[in-house]
Amino acid sequence: MIRDAEFKRLVLYAKGLGLKVTVFNRNNPHMQAYWTTDGKELGIYCGLKPNKTDLNLTIIHELGHALSYIRKKKRKTPQRLEKAWSRENDQEKLSESERKLIYEDEIAGVSFWDSIIQDTNVKIPKWRVELQKEIDLWIYEVYYKTGEYPKGKFKADTLKAFKAKWKARK
Numbered sequence: 585m586i587r588d589a590e591f592k593r594l595v596l597y598a599k600g601l602g603l604k605v606t607v608f609n610r611n612n613p614h615m616q617a618y619w620t621t622d623g624k625e626l627g628i629y630c631g632l633k634p635n636k637t638d639l640n641l642t643i644i645h646e647l648g649h650a651l652s653y654i655r656k657k658k659r660k661t662p663q664r665l666e667k668a669w670s671r672e673n674d675q676e677k678l679s680e681s682e683r684k685l686i687y688e689d690e691i692a693g694v695s696f697w698d699s700i701i702q703d704t705n706v707k708i709p710k711w712r713v714e715l716q717k718e719i720d721l722w723i724y725e726v727y728y729k730t731g732e733y734p735k736g737k738f739k740a741d742t743l744k745a746f747k748a749k750w751k752a753r754k
């Protein structure tokens with residue numbers, strides 16, 4: 585399967601960046617994957633029968649953070665960002681400026697997706713990749729602007745509209 589082969593290459597790519605990669609054969613209700621801000625680890629939760637395209641896009645998301653750390657931050661997460669992420673992970677209430685740092689960090693990560701996809705020869709259709717970029721950034725933009733992650737009908741309707749838009753362009 586093409587997605588399985590891509591998954592293996594993405595894991596090897598992460599290892600090539602010096603990351604310790606852990607693949608969990610279970611779900612985590614709080615996250616699909618993580619990258620640690622010290623640049624040392626990447627973890628991914630596979631669970632039972634994951635959608636393999638989604639899974640690979642999730643690793644690409646985390647690899648985007650890893651590359652942003654290596655190439656933009658010179659392998660040092662700024663202290664303010666480190667603190668914002670740590671507070672975020674502890675589900676504390678972040679200030680607007682902290683949420684802005686996180687949103688900007690997400691934008692930085694997404695800017696590396698195309699080069700990761702090119703380097704690892706991932707064949708996920710372009711429209712699907714662009715859809716995921718829009719979804720991921722929108723979620724953090726809403727969080728930045730409102731202090732809440734989108735959920736419920738608002739989230740479902742917006743994702744549906746994004747999907748229809750990108751499918752129409754393919």
Ligand SMILES: [Zn+2]
Nearest residue numbers: 645649690693
């Ligand atoms: Zn992220």
